[in-house]
Amino acid sequence: MKVACVGGGPASLYFSILMKLRDPSHDITVYERNPAGATYGWGVTYWGGLLDKLRAGDPESARAISEESVRWSDGVAHIRGATTVHPGDQGHGIGRRRLLQILGVRAASLGVRLEYRNGIAGRSNLPDTDLVVAGDGVNSVLRRDHVDHFGTRITHGRNKYIWLGTTKVFDSFTFAFVETAHGWIWCYGYGFSDGHSTCVIECSPETWTGLGLDRASESDGLALLERLFAEPLDGHPLIGRSTSDGAAQWLNFRTLTNRTWHRDNLVLIGDAAHTTHYSIGAGTTLALEDAITLARTLHEHARLDDALTAYGRERRAEILSLQSAARYSAQWYENLPRYVDLPPAQMFALLGQRHSPLLPHVPPRLYYRLDQAAGSLESLRAFKRWLGPKLARTLHARRS
Structure with a gap:
């Protein structure tokens, strides 16, 4: 089979690995518009169950991912001078860049061609192939060409958020809630290497504008956020994405769903097919599980359409509960005032029940x-x- 994977994220890379392991004669090319090593985001999270699936699919890449990951088991919440600790399941964090390096090296070693700095603007830019895998994210150009067919639906969350890094290494999954004159602002932080953590900061639009974050440059906004979260950051700086215009990268989360996940020989995978709110930390896991299911169904069915239909049907059913959990998790934060006056231990308990x-x-x-x-x-x-x-x-x- 000749395969073109558009987008060099975890889903495309892991899918190409699994396909080559099943049949080395597959001709697979991964097209990525960015240079090798260039990526957005800081660290990604996953849980132990994913490692078991990765070991079953490719023990070599699973071993490398496990060795490069940091681990934690406790959740810690800071609010109004009180700190609450809650034991939990073991979580894992790994730098997104390091994850892509591991998967890219493994894919190349199996004979997958990786073409960086090669953005695909549409189907007409691709060579003739048996299968096109659209792993080009929430803004997928391949999906956008057939929005009506896919039944794409995008809804925007109410709150504003920004994805940052920090040199503060959190040894637990850490929440911090800070009350300001303009309302509450909060962060969740987790380590992903020996020297860095991810720090996602979120607030209501009213708090965002009241604090002036809507008008602040990235450097001024980071300075303000460092003052607000001085206690959990322990004096460490926050790190932004350094855009050319100096603007801060505040966003509203986009929840994306599709009624069907394939059209002819074009199939959606990862964020091109679905998104789930970042507060449940499932995006990378779902993308890799998409890859596992797609590779399997392609080898279980002789006809391509049957394989892609089975893949979409199975994955849509499997992620329903997570999509529901993500929706309720996002709503919990959007309705934070409903919970914030509870005693800290009770609030943290309900934080754990937000799904x-x-x-x-x-x-x-x-x-x-x-x-x-x-x-x-x-x-x-x-x-x-x-x-x-x-x-x-x-x-x-x-x-x-």
Whole structure:
């Protein structure tokens, strides 16, 4: 099979690796518009279950990713001078640039051609191939040419956020909430190497404009944010993306869905197919799982259309629960004032429950008491398991 992968992100690279391992005769080229080593973002997160899947697919790249990752198990929240620690599952962080290096080197060693500085503006720029994999992100030009066919839908979150780095190495997944005269602003930080961490900062649009962050240059905005988060940063600087015009890279998160994931021999993968809010840390995991499923279905089905149909059907079903969790997680932060006056330990407990479709419809203090009781009463746990998905389906049906 001759394959063109557009976009050199984790999904395209890992897909090319898996295809070559299944059949070295596949002719695969990955086209990436940026130079080798150039990427946005700082570190990415994933959980132990992903490593198990990567080991099953390619033990060599899984071993390299594991060795280059940092780990944590606790969550820490800072608010109003109080610090709350909550044990959790083991998380992993790795620099996005390092992840791409590992996957790129492995793909090249298997015979995949990597063409950097080669942006593909549309299908007409590609050679004739059996399969085109659109891994060119949320702004996919290949998907945009057929928006009506794919049924693309994009919704924008209310809050403003900025993706930054810092030399402060967080040894736990760290939350910090700061009250200002213009409302609350908060960050989540996690380590991804021995010398750096990711620090995502978020606030309401009213707080953003009230603090002047909408008008501040990147350098002035970073200086203000460093003062606001001086305690969790422990004197370390924040690092921006240094654009040519000096503007800060504040964004509204875009949630993207598609009704179908392929058209003829063009198939969507990763952020070109779907996005989930950054607060659940699942974007890279979902992209790599897309690659695993696509490579498998292509070898399970003799007809290309059958393989791509099976891939899309399977992955859309698998990510439904995560998309729901991401939606409720984003809404929790958008409605922070509803929770911020709780005692810190209770607030942190509900922060951990932010994916629940039940939480927005129950008074927070009552939900906390029910959740604590459910921890020891099987009947209440069963009621929550039954009511949560039932409520989610009802609300989804009403929105549709």
